[in-house]
Amino acid sequence: MKILVAVKRVVDFNVKIRVNADHTAVDLANVKMSMNPFDEIGVEEALRLKEAGIATEVVAVSMGPANAAETIRTALAMGADRGILVETTTELQPLAVAKLMAKLVDKEKPDLVILGKQAIDDDCNQTGQVLAGLLGWAQGTFASKLEFAADKKTLTVTREVDGGLETLALAMPAIITTDLRLNEPRYASLPNIMKAKSKPLDKQTPESLGVDVTPRLITIRIDEPPPRAAGVKVADVAELVHKLRDEAKVI
Amino acid sequence: MSILVVAEHDGKQIKAATLHAVTAATKLNAAVTLLLCGAGSGAVAESAAKIAGVAEVLVAEVADLDNGMAESMAPLLAHLAKGYSHIVVTATAFGKNILPRASALLDVQQISEVIEIKSADSFVRPIYAGNALATVKSNDKIKLLSIRMTAFEPAAVSGGSAAVKKLAAGDLGAVAQKLSQFKGASLSKSERPELTSAKIVVSGGRGMQNGENFKLLDALADKLGAAVGASRAAVDAGFVPNEYQVGQTGKVVAPELYVAVGISGAIQHLAGMKDSKVIVAINKDVDAPIFQVADYGLVADLFTAIPALTAAIKK
Numbered sequence: 001m002k003i004l005v006a007v008k009r010v011v012d013f014n015v016k017i018r019v020n021a022d023h024t025a026v027d028l029a030n031v032k033m034s035m036n037p038f039d040e041i042g043v044e045e046a047l048r049l050k051e052a053g054i055a056t057e058v059v060a061v062s063m064g065p066a067n068a069a070e071t072i073r074t075a076l077a078m079g080a081d082r083g084i085l086v087e088t089t090t091e092l093q094p095l096a097v098a099k100l101m102a103k104l105v106d107k108e109k110p111d112l113v114i115l116g117k118q119a120i121d122d123d124c125n126q127t128g129q130v131l132a133g134l135l136g137w138a139q140g141t142f143a144s145k146l147e148f149a150a151d152k153k154t155l156t157v158t159r160e161v162d163g164g165l166e167t168l169a170l171a172m173p174a175i176i177t178t179d180l181r182l183n184e185p186r187y188a189s190l191p192n193i194m195k196a197k198s199k200p201l202d203k204q205t206p207e208s209l210g211v212d213v214t215p216r217l218i219t220i221r222i223d224e225p226p227p228r229a230a231g232v233k234v235a236d237v238a239e240l241v242h243k244l245r246d247e248a249k250v251i
Numbered sequence: 252m253s254i255l256v257v258a259e260h261d262g263k264q265i266k267a268a269t270l271h272a273v274t275a276a277t278k279l280n281a282a283v284t285l286l287l288c289g290a291g292s293g294a295v296a297e298s299a300a301k302i303a304g305v306a307e308v309l310v311a312e313v314a315d316l317d318n319g320m321a322e323s324m325a326p327l328l329a330h331l332a333k334g335y336s337h338i339v340v341t342a343t344a345f346g347k348n349i350l351p352r353a354s355a356l357l358d359v360q361q362i363s364e365v366i367e368i369k370s371a372d373s374f375v376r377p378i379y380a381g382n383a384l385a386t387v388k389s390n391d392k393i394k395l396l397s398i399r400m401t402a403f404e405p406a407a408v409s410g411g412s413a414a415v416k417k418l419a420a421g422d423l424g425a426v427a428q429k430l431s432q433f434k435g436a437s438l439s440k441s442e443r444p445e446l447t448s449a450k451i452v453v454s455g456g457r458g459m460q461n462g463e464n465f466k467l468l469d470a471l472a473d474k475l476g477a478a479v480g481a482s483r484a485a486v487d488a489g490f491v492p493n494e495y496q497v498g499q500t501g502k503v504v505a506p507e508l509y510v511a512v513g514i515s516g517a518i519q520h521l522a523g524m525k526d527s528k529v530i531v532a533i534n535k536d537v538d539a540p541i542f543q544v545a546d547y548g549l550v551a552d553l554f555t556a557i558p559a560l561t562a563a564i565k566k
């Protein structure tokens with residue numbers, strides 16, 4: 001079984017971003033970038049399936065500017081076998097990412113594609129579902145557990161939903177999007193970081209894949225949300241109760 | 252042209268989440284159609300028809316549409332799309348699962364987590380855990396929106412008198428599918444209000460130390476008529492189940508009162524609660540970032556403060 005894993009390069013989750021002065025974008029100069037955390041979980045899951053003898057090859061895919069290759073290298077250092085970079089400086093929206101991914105699926109013929117449930121920059125939570133729709137494959141979104149049938153023809157997925165957990169059986173091939181509780185991703189070891197440098201990394205472009213990635217949504221402006229007014233410290237529980245009852249009137 | 256809102260229901264009731272989507276849809280200044288799918292949709296049609304602002308209720312009560320499976324919901328939405336300028340869902344697990352799949356079939360770029368409708372084609376949505384708000388304009392022929400329920404008031408459950416129309420099997424498109432099968436759900440039952448619609452939410456973090464200690468928050472919540480939530484750290488540690496998680500990648504809440512207990516205030520947590528009307532933080536670390544968004548901050552050990560607070564509140 002071959003697995004494609006999507007890995008997006010995003011602003012690190014610890015960074016508090018700022019909007020630029022002319023309100024056209026988020027200021028990304030000198031900001032720490034990392035692999036989208038949900039994609040680390042995706043890579044980890046693919047590697048565990050390989051270690052369990054279920055998967056045979058793990059291919060990491062990233063799309064974006066040339067330095068998205070660094071994110072692929074991170075996946076290779078974790079243990080992925082090879083990478084594919086779809087290089088472009090055009091802003092990629094989920095529909096475009098999914099179309100590019102669908103072309104790679106045509107070429108690579110994987111049995112499973114794992115994506116994150118959400119990129120922590122655009123917070124769209126779409127790409128996996130769009131890809132499943134384009135391919136006509138089953139989808140298991142927000143997955144917290146995967147179990148393969150012995151013949152690997154069906155995949156049982158436990159999903160995190162609003163009221164608790166839900167279980168689906170998916171026909172293969174299938175799309176999975178990861179949720180936080182699926183696993184805890186490993187760190188790359190130094191020898192594996194060295195080894196990753198010589199693993200194959202193929203390059204494609206939207207043109208080479210024949211996909212029109214022109215953004216459908218135009219960003220008109222970006223603002224910072226209004227800040228909350230400063231609050232006060234209360235001395236003790238009695239003062240807190242008094243404030244909530246008589247000042248805020250919420251209890 | 253009218254607006255299609257995809258309803259969530261449990262066969263007995265329309266979910267509160269849908270009422271917020273109806274309000275968002277009415278801001279688009281066109282007639283609103285509410286779509287009910289799967290088992291029990293006929294049974295809830297009558298009450299759905301009374302929701303203020305709904306002009307028409309469509310009922311698609313076929314087994315293939317049970318359990319909101321994306322593989323059958325998406326073709327249905329794509330099939331119905333011709334008659335509408337916008338399709339609206341609430342950004343719940345259900346809405347997030349189905350609408351992007353429909354967007355693929357329609358070749359449309361969906362707009363997620365809309366918090367403001369500027370015009371029929373311009374919308375505001377948070378990005379980067381709500382640390383920036385993007386105003387975007389869609390050039391697609393039909394707009395697919397998921398709305399953030401905390402940004403829109405719920406529509407009134409009475410006052411409307413919509414026409415109810417049953418969709419015949421031939422009106423549904425290719426909903427029959429063999430790709431996925433619903434196996435079951437383990438949903439938590441609680442007497443308390445739902446997290447996303449509660450007026451008061453009490454949330455615990457890693458500071459709670461274990462699941463047993465969440466009983467302290469349960470007792471406080473019961474006195475306040477509140478829902479109980481949690482930080483990711485508390486969920487990851489297994490103190491409480493996943494559906495408690497409040498934040499960027501969990502549930503977004505905006506109650507009248509949010510009480511954060513033993514929660515440090517990471518940006519991912521703030522993303523899910525900073526639009527609450529009044530925020531209380533109880534934390535023993537005076538430098539915890541949660542105090543920067545709290546209206547009332549109490550620097551204290553939660554294990555003494557929470558029982559004292561519970562005792563001090565009259566039922």
Ligand SMILES: Cc1cc2nc3c(=O)[nH]c(=O)nc-3n(C[C@H](O)[C@H](O)[C@H](O)COP(=O)(O)OP(=O)(O)OC[C@H]3O[C@@H](n4cnc5c(N)ncnc54)[C@H](O)[C@@H]3O)c2cc1C
Nearest residue numbers: 456457458482483484498499500501513515519520535553
């Ligand atoms: C991709 C991604 C998504 C995420 N999504 C979310 C999300 O949706 N929601 C979310 O919450 N987090 C999310 N996080 C995690 C987030 O970054 C923080 O790690 C998390 O919110 C921390 O939880 P916490 O505040 O409970 O724990 P900590 O940061 O460990 O804070 C515990 C707090 O408890 C206080 N405390 C300890 N003992 C006591 C006591 N006896 N009395 C009073 N106070 C005490 C401490 O002073 C401390 O401030 C996400 C992270 C990533 C990477």
Ligand SMILES: Nc1ncnc2c1ncn2[C@@H]1O[C@H](COP(=O)(O)O)[C@@H](O)[C@H]1O
Nearest residue numbers: 006007063115116118119124125126127
């Ligand atoms: N540019 C990209 N490169 C690689 N993967 C991506 C890209 N954009 C989105 N994805 C994948 O799609 C998931 C969901 O992204 P989104 O729909 O934007 O929230 C991410 O976690 C990635 O797995």
